[in-house]
Amino acid sequence: MIVLGIETSCDETAAAICSNGKILSNIVSQQLVHSKFGGVIPEIASREHELLLNQVVNRAMFESGTKLKELNAISVTQGPGLAGTLLTGISFAKGLGLGLGIPVVPVNHLEGHIFANFLANEKLEFPFVCLLVSGGHTQLWAIQNMSEYILLGETRDDAAGEAFDKGARILDLSYPGGPEIEKAAIGGNPEKVHFPRSLISKDSLEFSFSGLKTSLLYYMDDFKETKSIKLNDVIASYQKAIIDVLVEKVYRALSITGFKTCIIAGGVAANQSLRKELSSVLDSKEIIFPELSFCTDNAAMIGYVGELKLKNGNYESINFSVKPNLKLI
Numbered sequence: 199m200i201v202l203g204i205e206t207s208c209d210e211t212a213a214a215i216c217s218n219g220k221i222l223s224n225i226v227s228q229q230l231v232h233s234k235f236g237g238v239i240p241e242i243a244s245r246e247h248e249l250l251l252n253q254v255v256n257r258a259m260f261e262s263g264t265k266l267k268e269l270n271a272i273s274v275t276q277g278p279g280l281a282g283t284l285l286t287g288i289s290f291a292k293g294l295g296l297g298l299g300i301p302v303v304p305v306n307h308l309e310g311h312i313f314a315n316f317l318a319n320e321k322l323e324f325p326f327v328c329l330l331v332s333g334g335h336t337q338l339w340a341i342q343n344m345s346e347y348i349l350l351g352e353t354r355d356d357a358a359g360e361a362f363d364k365g366a367r368i369l370d371l372s373y374p375g376g377p378e379i380e381k382a383a384i385g386g387n388p389e390k391v392h393f394p395r396s397l398i399s400k401d402s403l404e405f406s407f408s409g410l411k412t413s414l415l416y417y418m419d420d421f422k423e424t425k426s427i428k429l430n431d432v433i434a435s436y437q438k439a440i441i442d443v444l445v446e447k448v449y450r451a452l453s454i455t456g457f458k459t460c461i462i463a464g465g466v467a468a469n470q471s472l473r474k475e476l477s478s479v480l481d482s483k484e485i486i487f488p489e490l491s492f493c494t495d496n497a498a499m500i501g502y503v504g505e506l507k508l509k510n511g512n513y514e515s516i517n518f519s520v521k522p523n524l525k526l527i
């Protein structure tokens with residue numbers, strides 16, 4: 199089976215070819231136009247997708263050596279995401295699917311992030327804990343099987359990705375903030391500044407990052423670099439405060455569920471310090487991260503889940519619409 203995956207939920211225009219669980223091509227065009235605004239401008243993002251989709255899909259077809267007539271199906275992100283950007287991908291997919299006479303399968307973007315971990319480890323077995331950490335989500339899930347999910351906890355306010363993005367804005371770094379903070383923290387001492395870790399109560403699996411962001415804002419109000427505290431110390435300390443909370447909650451989730459494996463999904467999973475810290479603190483457990491190119495938004499994960507749904511016969515074709523607020527359950 200050969201499936202074309204299309205992803206346009208935010209500011210990455212992406213297409214990929216997935217065949218029998220293997221990714222044959224994975225093209226992502228990140229819209230750099232937003233970085234000067236410090237965040238994604240929805241109207242501009244939709245126009246950029248509309249402009250780029252044809253080229254990105256053509257490249258994915260070309261790099262995988264696939265001809266249009268060889269495609270068995272198209273899968274496309276239905277939500278969650280920005281309504282206008284999702285519409286561009288869905289309209290493109292429906293037009294192409296109708297023209298080729300093949301099914302068009304809607305995929306939940308969050309399921310895409312979770313199942314990208316099967317691309318990292320084909321032998322991954324249910325059940326497992328999933329830490330879903332992206333620009334819009336910070337959630338802990340018990341994943342029992344495909345479509346059997348139990349929410350263990352989530353953020354009460356900002357998502358971890360937002361803590362990176364908003365922190366970057368306070369620090370005059372560009373968007374997206376995660377990779378910028380990660381770079382700027384290099385060489386800094388993460389123990390220099392004590393930023394708060396909101397752990398809520400002892401067994402809670404909920405998160406809260408808004409106090410941390412406010413604390414950085416106040417700290418930077420009268421911060422001047424000195425010999426003993428450099429800017430990269432502050433940035434490394436801020437990053438560590440986010441990571442410490444994520445690691446502690448994953449530890450708790452594994453203890454509470456008794457599961458042996460945790461997968462990390464979403465853009466923040468690309469963070470190397472998070473990867474190192476989780477692997478070292480939880481060294482008796484199996485911690486799985488997707489390959490870097492499958493952490494942030496991509497269409498490989500959409501093609502992969504689309505193919506699974508087709509194989510299970512579990513999908514609606516063509517008569518579906520955009521769902522900007524789609525949840526996992």
Ligand code: KG4
Pocket residue numbers: 208331332333334335358359360362363374375376377380464465466467468469470493494495
């Ligand atoms: O999954 P994703 O690409 O898009 C959403 O579905 O939201 O996640 C984007 C988020 C952004 O907040 C971005 O700052 C963060 O992931 N991110 C990172 C890193 N790369 C992306 N955060 C920390 N470290 C990174 N290396």
Ligand code: ZN
Pocket residue numbers: 307311332464465494495
């Ligand atoms: Zn995402």
